[in-house]
Amino acid sequence: MSDELVIGSRKFRSRLIVGTGKYASLALMREAIESSGAEMVTVAVRRVDLSDKSQESFLSYIDQDRTTILPNTAGCYTAEEAIRYARLAREAGLSELIKLEVIGDEKTLFPDNEELLKATKVLVKEGFIVLPYTNDDPVVCKKLEDVGAAAVMPLGAPIGSGLGIQNMNNIRIIRETVRVPIIVDAGVGTASDAAIAMELGVDGVLMNTGIAGATDPIKMARAMKLAVEAGRLAYLAGRIPRKLYASASSPLEGVLA
Amino acid sequence: MHAPHQFAFVPGSLPLSKDLSYKVIWTMSEKIEILLNGKREQISTGSSIKSLLKDLGLKEGQVAVEVNRQIIRRDDWPTYSLEPGDSVEIVHFVGGGDRQCQMNW
Numbered sequence: 515m516s517d518e519l520v521i522g523s524r525k526f527r528s529r530l531i532v533g534t535g536k537y538a539s540l541a542l543m544r545e546a547i548e549s550s551g552a553e554m555v556t557v558a559v560r561r562v563d564l565s566d567k568s569q570e571s572f573l574s575y576i577d578q579d580r581t582t583i584l585p586n587t588a589g590c591y592t593a594e595e596a597i598r599y600a601r602l603a604r605e606a607g608l609s610e611l612i613k614l615e616v617i618g619d620e621k622t623l624f625p626d627n628e629e630l631l632k633a634t635k636v637l638v639k640e641g642f643i644v645l646p647y648t649n650d651d652p653v654v655c656k657k658l659e660d661v662g663a664a665a666v667m668p669l670g671a672p673i674g675s676g677l678g679i680q681n682m683n684n685i686r687i688i689r690e691t692v693r694v695p696i697i698v699d700a701g702v703g704t705a706s707d708a709a710i711a712m713e714l715g716v717d718g719v720l721m722n723t724g725i726a727g728a729t730d731p732i733k734m735a736r737a738m739k740l741a742v743e744a745g746r747l748a749y750l751a752g753r754i755p756r757k758l759y760a761s762a763s764s765p766l767e768g769v770l771a
Numbered sequence: 772m773h774a775p776h777q778f779a780f781v782p783g784s785l786p787l788s789k790d791l792s793y794k795v796i797w798t799m800s801e802k803i804e805i806l807l808n809g810k811r812e813q814i815s816t817g818s819s820i821k822s823l824l825k826d827l828g829l830k831e832g833q834v835a836v837e838v839n840r841q842i843i844r845r846d847d848w849p850t851y852s853l854e855p856g857d858s859v860e861i862v863h864f865v866g867g868g869d870r871q872c873q874m875n876w
Binding site: 533534535536537540543556557558559560561562564572573583585586588598601602603604605606607722 | 807808809810827829833835844860861864865866867
């Protein structure tokens with residue numbers, strides 16, 4: 515049975531999306547991506563450093579035959595800026611996929627939902643496949659879906675915090691509120707966090723720091739791959755209800771008198 | 772910091788001692804100044820975006836170009852000629868997940 519993540523017209527067997535920042539070296543990044551099994555990676559758009567030509571080799575470390583590039587608008591604080599970055603990303607990457615980030619606060623890196631909605635509307639009209647990074651707020655997620663977002667990416671916890679899924683109820687409500695794919699983005703600190711997200715029924719998990727910041731990123735990448743698979747399977751399998759008291763697993767009949 | 776008519780370094784130009792006035796006229800007619808990724812740069816008069824990228828040693832497939840905040844589609848790169856004072860931004864993809872780079876433009 516195939517169980518694929520579908521974003522726009524693209525299909526992915528892996529439900530793990532990984533970032534490409536914060537690695538000690540590009541070689542380590544390549545190995546970690548491979549170990550994660552991710553088929554989609556996020557990249558940022560920045561000025562070419564014209565004094566350092568070695569920079570341009572970044573893309574050569576990503577196997578573009580099996581990996582979809584998902585450019586982001588990281589670092590943008592207004593809809594206008596984010597739209598500018600998205601257009602540049604489309605031109606550089608010749609793909610309409612965009613992970614839309616519009617940050618509202620430097621300290622928490624929480625999104626500015628008003629600007630996010632504005633930018634999503636404009637970019638959807640321009641033909642982009644928009645994946646907005648948003649709060650774990652069901653109302654905002656619904657609004658994003660209504661203006662044409664191809665998926666919603668609620669945070670589990672603040673970016674880079676490693677705190678895990680802070681509000682499981684909200685994630686579950688979002689699951690019941692929107693039909694587009696849900697990708698939990700940000701906050702994953704270790705494998706169990708990723709498994710919990712998937713067990714809640716979301717369609718995928720995106721992470722960067724959780725892998726890149728681990729002592730052994732390659733090993734953690736594999737742990738995340740397994741956790742996402744395990745969480746997905748557990749969700750599909752249907753967990754038992756939680757009960758307050760024990761219920762014996764072994765038959766009571768036939769016990770010795 | 773540049774004065775507008777400052778001499779540009781032109782490889783193979785005549786030594787200063789020979790004919791200074793000639794050099795000044797020659798330099799001014801062959802070079803224009805643009806703002807390239809936020810820095811003033813001298814480029815050859817009549818440079819297209821395509822020739823600028825080639826001079827910079829950049830691969831066309833991996834960059835996007837804005838001139839005065841307008842994206843120039845790659846089909847137009849060979850014919851788009853840069854004018855003095857143009858503000859040119861050349862961007863590409865770098866490693867990034869959530870947010871790791873500071874905005875600086």
